[in-house]
Amino acid sequence: MINKMELKFSASLSNEVLARQAVIAFISPLDPSLEQIGEIKTIIAEGVSNAIIHGYELDASKDVFLKAIIDGEDLELTITDYGKGIENLEEARKPHYTTRPDLERAGMGLTIMETLSDSFAIKTLPGMGCKLVIKKKITHESVAYGTVSR
Amino acid sequence: MENKIKFTAFDEGLVIKISGELDSMKTMTYRDKIHREMIKLGPRMLLFDFKDLQFIDSSGIGLILGRFNEIDKIGGVVGITGLNDYSRKIFQITGILQIIEEYQSTAQFKKKARINL
Ligand SMILES: Nc1ncnc2c1ncn2[C@@H]1O[C@H](COP(=O)(O)OP(=O)(O)O)[C@@H](O)[C@H]1O
Ligand SMILES: [Mg+2]
Numbered sequence: 114m115i116n117k118m119e120l121k122f123s124a125s126l127s128n129e130v131l132a133r134q135a136v137i138a139f140i141s142p143l144d145p146s147l148e149q150i151g152e153i154k155t156i157i158a159e160g161v162s163n164a165i166i167h168g169y170e171l172d173a174s175k176d177v178f179l180k181a182i183i184d185g186e187d188l189e190l191t192i193t194d195y196g197k198g199i200e201n202l203e204e205a206r207k208p209h210y211t212t213r214p215d216l217e218r219a220g221m222g223l224t225i226m227e228t229l230s231d232s233f234a235i236k237t238l239p240g241m242g243c244k245l246v247i248k249k250k251i252t253h254e255s256v257a258y259g260t261v262s263r
Numbered sequence: 264m265e266n267k268i269k270f271t272a273f274d275e276g277l278v279i280k281i282s283g284e285l286d287s288m289k290t291m292t293y294r295d296k297i298h299r300e301m302i303k304l305g306p307r308m309l310l311f312d313f314k315d316l317q318f319i320d321s322s323g324i325g326l327i328l329g330r331f332n333e334i335d336k337i338g339g340v341v342g343i344t345g346l347n348d349y350s351r352k353i354f355q356i357t358g359i360l361q362i363i364e365e366y367q368s369t370a371q372f373k374k375k376a377r378i379n380l
Contacts, residue, residue: 151349158320219325
């Protein structure tokens with residue numbers, strides 16, 4: 114069965130928790146492990162905070178869009194902003210690269226998202242925005258942490 | 264679990280225990296709190312205790328690295344303790360464990376950090 118949800122919220126960092134909790138509640142029927150919940154929260158936090166901080170430069174009059182689709186064990190997340198986009202994507206994807214060292218950003222968001230997901234795609238155009246499509250399987254067999262499988 | 268930050272001072276050191284969720288918002292308020300505490304105590308040893316941490320992202324990593332740079336400048340020692348499988352994975356991805364040592368416990372840090380000073 115395919116199940117879908119969509120969320121649109123103001124580009125304020127105070128809404129990041131809403132984005133995280135909404136998706137966690139949405140996938141709870143799949144009975145994800147604590148590690149999977151943590152990883153999905155981190156993926157969403159990185160994507161949403163990038164949209165708010167970099168895409169919209171903290172302009173809360175703008176909107177961030179979050180979509181989640183579950184198809185069996187497959188979770189697909191789409192995070193979209195219509196902000197300033199990424200000028201040089203190759204540069205931006207490098208670990209430790211950040212355009213906001215003043216905010217003590219670590220430049221690791223894109224690297225973390227890519228590592229934690231099974232597939233990770235970025236579509237961006239300067240001045241047009243940024244769209245992330247992230248896929249992650251919610252399986253119990255993948256005993257990634259040596260925990261007991263159910 | 265409640266999101267909170269707790270400070271415990273010892274000799275020349277400071278233990279910073281962060282519980283619950285450490286997101287971009289919390290990072291900003293905690294940065295100010297840590298800053299004030301460090302000004303007040305001037306620690307040379309700093310331990311981050313993440314035993315009750317449920318969520319962290321790269322903004323939290325930035326917070327730790329920022330404090331590491333400050334302590335490193337004065338020849339001090341920074342450590343991390345209490346990582347679970349999830350948080351250790353995030354730390355490993357970012358390479359932070361290559362520059363900040365992980366300790367088994369607060370007691371072990373107090374013992375070992377002094378030697379590394
Ligand atoms: N949604 C976005 N809109 C515009 N620029 C972005 C977006 N996401 C990422 N970037 C750019 O890519 C860089 C790297 O992102 P990231 O790896 O998350 O590091 P950080 O957020 O710590 O800067 C950012 O500094 C920014 O310049
Ligand atoms: Mg980021």
